Amino acid sequence: MSAPSERSKRRRSTGQQPITLSDVAARAKVSEITVSRILRGVGPIADSTRERVMEAVDAMGYVPNRVAGTLASSVSSLVGVIIPSLSNIVFPEVLQGINAGLEPSGYRPVVGITDYDATTEEKLVASLLAWKPAAMIIAGFDHTPMTRRRLQTSGIRIAELMDIDATPIDLAVGLSHRAAGYDTGRHLLRRGYRRFGYVGHDWSADRRAKLRYDGLRQALCDAGHVFAGEAMTQGPSSTGAGRSMLDALLRSSPDVDVAVFSNDDMAVGGVFHCMTAGITPKRDLGLFGFNGLDIGQALPLRLSTIRSNRFLIGRMAVEKMLQQSERPGTPEIIDTGYEIVEGETA
Amino acid sequence: MSAPSERSKRRRSTGQQPITLSDVAARAKVSEITVSRILRGVGPIADSTRERVMEAVDAMGYVPNRVAGTLASSVSSLVGVIIPSLSNIVFPEVLQGINAGLEPSGYRPVVGITDYDATTEEKLVASLLAWKPAAMIIAGFDHTPMTRRRLQTSGIRIAELMDIDATPIDLAVGLSHRAAGYDTGRHLLRRGYRRFGYVGHDWSADRRAKLRYDGLRQALCDAGHVFAGEAMTQGPSSTGAGRSMLDALLRSSPDVDVAVFSNDDMAVGGVFHCMTAGITPKRDLGLFGFNGLDIGQALPLRLSTIRSNRFLIGRMAVEKMLQQSERPGTPEIIDTGYEIVEGETA
DNA sequence: TTAATTCATGTTAGCGCTGTCATTTCGGGG
DNA sequence: CCCCGAAATGACAGCGCTAACATGAATTAA
Structure with a gap:
């Protein structure tokens, strides 16, 4: 057994060296591999040895180096x-x-x-x-x-x-998402909505929003309908954008009876717009989101939406x-x- | 120079071995350290060598192993x-x-x-x-x-x-947070509020909410006031809790003129409660949060709060x-x- | 021309740990 | 009393990479 505490000259001498397996082994008077085994819980180990080693580990505050461990075991x-x-x-x-x-x-x-x-x-x-x-x-x-x-x-x-x-x-x-979009359409059609508006955000980065849109359009198409109006914001989805885009939608297509939003963030903004504009959701205009976020369910009127299980x-x-x-x-x-x-x- | 591609018998033979520095070095006909230096951008390297090595790197799709690198350099x-x-x-x-x-x-x-x-x-x-x-x-x-x-x-x-x-x-x-709480108090007092209600959540885990509360109380105290009422939920903060707790507060202390919430989540719930209960914020009751979350600023009425720069x-x-x-x-x-x-x- | 530099690359020895064989110890069956 | 197998421990090499030092070639200074 070579002197266990002999350290390479490569080590910078500043500061105290971090404790290694070798240090613990030396203190417990066993080989490194035994300490390693005990810490990993593999192989048969005598109780007395385990105690001795664990004591050394605790006393020295040893923290295993997972970088070395990973390199050695490739696990x-x-x-x-x-x-x-x-x-x-x-x-x-x-x-x-x-x-x-x-x-x-x-x-x-x-x-x-x-x-x-x-x-x-x-x-x-x-x-x-x-x-x-x-x-x-x-x-x-x-x-x-x-x-x-x-x-x-x-x-x-x-x-x-x-x-x-x-x-x-x-x-x-x-x-x-395609199916979710499709089911959104089916659900709203079943509820009697016919004049669909879509309020969306930039889906160049959000493939899934696009898929939902496609599914929804398909559902409308299958029922012989088309979108009565659309309003898309340039940037990402946000509550603020939902608010202003619903406003925009209603200006350009005042006759929509339901607004489907690209997600709940947008839809919550839509609800806020309704509050400001004196529109009563559902009675005057249906609002539908996607995600089932907490905030939507905490609104004075619980948001109608689809819950995705993130x-x-x-x-x-x-x-x-x-x-x-x-x-x-x-x-x-x-x-x-x-x-x-x-x-x-x- | 020993045969660079000679691989240990320890390697499991299944699947293709991941490419190592040594493989790249062999292909580019240089030593490992040269490849290492090029990849790390240290030391003087001849352009011709660099090109040759980079070509090998690209061709082989070599991805350096940072686990080994970290172990070797402790960086x-x-x-x-x-x-x-x-x-x-x-x-x-x-x-x-x-x-x-x-x-x-x-x-x-x-x-x-x-x-x-x-x-x-x-x-x-x-x-x-x-x-x-x-x-x-x-x-x-x-x-x-x-x-x-x-x-x-x-x-x-x-x-x-x-x-x-x-x-x-x-x-x-x-x-x-203590100062933020204190300033909340000063600000609201300056605005003429006198009968303060506090709507909070369990701060056993949220030391900072407690600190803000303490600061607020101090501000009231310094101005010769005390809380007119408090309502605390058991669990963590949430919009739902804010809603129900404001309701609770107003039942037990109907005369408060301002409700300070432990954070914006709670405060947004408070705003929602007002909407439901026919209370006009500010005119009937002041509402104040903490954090400056987007959702608060997207409400039909922008939430009064303190922005923390997370x-x-x-x-x-x-x-x-x-x-x-x-x-x-x-x-x-x-x-x-x-x-x-x-x-x-x- | 020769020594001193600089540039470019290589050799060696680990980093701290674990896989793979040993090796030692001990109890009990024959 | 010896042999065998299981239990317990150890020696050794090596994971893939890099620090430190060494070497050789090409310049430059002198």
């Missing part, structure tokens, strides 16, 4: 998570689900935000893969070919979230991948579904 | 981030700021959520420190002694966010630590301030 406990934004409450909710799923197994999410930009996403994917994560979770399907190739060849499990209207690389978890999407993705760490032969799709919330605005 | 590009929750929009906003600050330098946040639990936080701190992050960002000051010790002895830079009403381990970035808090913390990677001799405090938003509800 990482990091999971890459790439989402387009944190401003839209939907994504923090997904992240919550991811976190909840990861928590019990000690995995940690490393987060990247794309700002809805595919090039940023590409860089992020490379940057996160460099950490050799155990898996990668990414929102959406809109990747550059390079991104797709990197994810494909990484070999780790890849979950593409939110959407299931496309074929994933490995695993998709989400709901059919938390569940995140948690399911994690659970599925934890359960099976090898990619299945064929891509798998998990539909977390949605449900119509019969609120008081449509 | 990590991970930053630990610990926040209590993602449900409260405030923390995603801080995280956005953190991300914005980290982005340009290629650092990545590793996230942990405490759920407002100090024991969870303790575990998270250990778990994140195990990744040898370059720095650690943590919300609040309420740590267990063990947590504090670990952060202290880690040697890396530590930022404690949101709050500056205590002495940090290293760096605090935030605002004085995004800025995150970004400032990161920028400060990136700028100086060594801990200063004495703890430093950065006040990101706040401003009164003169809305239409008080």
Whole structure:
């Protein structure tokens, strides 16, 4: 046994060295590997040894170095998570689900935000893969070919979230936005609405809003109707935009009897507009959102909308991948579904 | 030079091996260190060599292994981030700021959520420190002694966010919630309000809400007033709770002329209650929040509140630590301030 | 022409940990 | 009393990369 505390000359002498396995082993008078085994709970260990070692660990405040551990075993406990934004409450909710799923197994999410930009996403994917994560979770399907190739060849499990209207690389978890849009149309038609207005935001970055729109239009089409009016804001969805866009819609198409919004943020703005303009939701004008956000349900009039299960999407993705760490032969799709919330605005 | 492509027998033979520096070096006919230098942009490199190597890198789709790099150089590009929750929009906003600050330098946040639990936080701190992050960002000051010790002895830079009403381990970035509370009181008194009601949530986990309350009470006290009524919900803050608690407050103390809410979520609920109950904000009852959330400013009546700069808090913390990677001799405090938003509800 | 520089690249020795074999110890069956 | 197998522990190499020092070629100074 070579002197365990002998340290390389490479170490900078400033500050106290962080404690390593070797230090703990020396103190407990066992080999490094024994400490390692005890800390990882593998192999048969005598109780007396375990006690001695744990005492040393506690006394020295040893914190294992997962970087070294990961390199040695090539078993990482990091999971890459790439989402387009944190401003839209939907994504923090997904992240919550991811976190909840990861928590019990000690995995940690490393987060990247794309700002809805595919090039940023590409860089992020490379940057996160460099950490050799155990898996990668990414929102959406809109990747550059390079991104797709990197994810494909990484070999780790890849979950593409939110959407299931496309074929994933490995695993998709989400709901059919097209179907949700279609069902929105069916539901509102059943309720007797006929003159549909659409209030949307810039969907160049929001493929899913577009899908819902397409589904809705299809439903109208199948019933022999078309949109009576549309108002789209340039920027991203927001309550303010919903408010002003509903105003714009009603000016250009005063005769619409229901306004479908690209999401709840917009729809809440619509409700606010009604309050200001003296319009009674449902009686004068139906209002319908998408997502089922808390704020919509806390309004004086509960917003009529479709609930997407964001938390569940995140948690399911994690659970599925934890359960099976090898990619299945064929891509798998998990539909977390949605449900119509019969609120008081449509 | 030993055969560069000679691979250990330890490698499992299944699947294609990930490409390593050594593979790239072999292909470009240079040593590993040369590739490493080129990729990191250090040292003098001949243009011809650089081209040859970059070509090999591209052709092979090489992605550097940051785990190995970190171990070898003990320079990590991970930053630990610990926040209590993602449900409260405030923390995603801080995280956005953190991300914005980290982005340009290629650092990545590793996230942990405490759920407002100090024991969870303790575990998270250990778990994140195990990744040898370059720095650690943590919300609040309420740590267990063990947590504090670990952060202290880690040697890396530590930022404690949101709050500056205590002495940090290293760096605090935030605002004085006590002062914000005090200024709320001064402001409302100046506006002529005298009979103050308080609508709050469980502050056992929300030290900052308590601080604001204390500051507010102090302001009233200094002016010779006291609270005319209080209504506290058991759980966390929410719009729904704000609604029902304002109702409760007005039942028990019908004569209050202004209701101060523990935050904007609660206050928005209060506004909704007024809408339902036929109370005209400001004229019949002043309503005042805290945070300056978008939703409050998008209401038909802009919420009167105090804007806390959450995004800025995150970004400032990161920028400060990136700028100086060594801990200063004495703890430093950065006040990101706040401003009164003169809305239409008080 | 020769020594001193600079530039470009290579060699060596780890970083802290874990996989893979040993090796040692001990109790009991034959 | 010896052998065998299980239990407990250890030695050693190596994960993929980089710091530090070393080397060789091309300049430049002298």
